[in-house]
Amino acid sequence: MPLQNISKILQHWYHENKRELPWRDIADPYRIWISEIILQQTRVVQGMSYYLRFVERFPDVISLAKADEDEVLKYWQGLGYYSRARNLHKTAQIIAKTYNGIFPKNHSDILQLKGIGEYTAAAISSFAYNQPYAVVDGNVFRVLSRIYGIETPIDSNVGKKKFTLLAQTILDKKEPANHNQAIMEFGALQCVPAQPICDACPLKAICKAFSLNLVDKLPIKATKTKVRERFFNYFYIEFENKIFIQKRTEKDIWQNLYELPLLESEITFEATEIADNEIFKNIKELEISSSTPTFKHILSHQRIFARFFTVRISNKNEFLNHLLEIKKEELDNFAVSRLTSLFLEKNR
Ligand code: SF4
Numbered sequence: 001m002p003l004q005n006i007s008k009i010l011q012h013w014y015h016e017n018k019r020e021l022p023w024r025d026i027a028d029p030y031r032i033w034i035s036e037i038i039l040q041q042t043r044v045v046q047g048m049s050y051y052l053r054f055v056e057r058f059p060d061v062i063s064l065a066k067a068d069e070d071e072v073l074k075y076w077q078g079l080g081y082y083s084r085a086r087n088l089h090k091t092a093q094i095i096a097k098t099y100n101g102i103f104p105k106n107h108s109d110i111l112q113l114k115g116i117g118e119y120t121a122a123a124i125s126s127f128a129y130n131q132p133y134a135v136v137d138g139n140v141f142r143v144l145s146r147i148y149g150i151e152t153p154i155d156s157n158v159g160k161k162k163f164t165l166l167a168q169t170i171l172d173k174k175e176p177a178n179h180n181q182a183i184m185e186f187g188a189l190q191c192v193p194a195q196p197i198c199d200a201c202p203l204k205a206i207c208k209a210f211s212l213n214l215v216d217k218l219p220i221k222a223t224k225t226k227v228r229e230r231f232f233n234y235f236y237i238e239f240e241n242k243i244f245i246q247k248r249t250e251k252d253i254w255q256n257l258y259e260l261p262l263l264e265s266e267i268t269f270e271a272t273e274i275a276d277n278e279i280f281k282n283i284k285e286l287e288i289s290s291s292t293p294t295f296k297h298i299l300s301h302q303r304i305f306a307r308f309f310t311v312r313i314s315n316k317n318e319f320l321n322h323l324l325e326i327k328k329e330e331l332d333n334f335a336v337s338r339l340t341s342l343f344l345e346k347n348r
Pocket of ligand 1: 191
């Protein structure tokens with residue numbers, strides 16, 4: 001089948017089946033950018049409310065650039081992968097300064113921006129400006145590997161080059177926005193990872209994976225994600241009507257978010273070990289009022305085992321000076337990780 005026909009079939013399917021989404025059929029590069037960054041690691045259903053709240057509070061580059069990073073992170077709270085929000089904020093400031101707040105139009109200028117890789121640059125260039133750049137995301141890898149029966153691992157350098165070239169070759173250069181939307185939506189709704197709807201697929205007759213019975217084998221990934229296990233002991237320290245929090249400034253998960261005082265260890269602590277710990281040394285009256293069971297919190301590359309200890313103290317020591325002392329009701333002003341917010345929701 002001629003290559004253009006595959007694109008036409010996908011676009012026809014898209015026209016009949018596409019979901020109505022708030023970032024669809026708009027040409028505002030700022031909003032397209034925000035939606036693409038949110039959707040990178042988030043499902044559409046979850047991302048929708050975040051997108052709507054985000055663009056309502058920060059409707060354009062300038063409003064985002066002028067905002068405080070803590071506020072931007074607060075609007076991102078619960079979405080995970082917080083470097084996305086930090087990069088959005090920094091990039092908005094760069095666009096405000098370098099481009100007078102007007103989103104650049106040139107593909108190579110877009111690609112230079114922090115947090116914008118090949119995929120996002122192609123999405124913005126095609127959706128906002130109808131420029132002929134093919135998107136290659138997880139959906140596109142899957143759809144192409146199946147239709148063409150490609151067994152090259154999608155996470156290898158050779159695979160990435162091969163799929164990028166193929167995606168660009170089959171791109172409808174006259175309708176790049178429609179084409180890109182179509183192939184991604186097709187991957188999201190029809191040619192899904194498990195149990196794709198092959199019986200009712202308009203490409204069934206030419207799909208190599210279908211005819212060779214390779215549908216559940218493709219795409220192929222060469223490497224397995226390594227998962228690191230970590231053990232977090234959090235302390236909800238109550239002093240009069242106050243508690244203590246800290247900002248995670250290290251280059252690590254949840255950078256620049258706030259959290260309760262944390263001790264990371266080889267295993268999670270037992271309640272009996274707390275009084276001996278550095279943080280609580282020299283505190284005369286210390287009452288460990290409760291501790292949670294161990295929570296298992298799964299991130300893409302890490303598995304966190306966390307316990308929360310509620311501790312009441314009636315005097316402070318210098319260790320606590322390094323922490324931020326706040327009133328309990330002020331906690332809502334700080335962006336925290338999903339793990340911390342799960343604990344706080346139940347225990348305040
Ligand atoms: S036949 Fe199945 S595997 Fe092939 S493109 Fe259609 S949905 Fe995907």
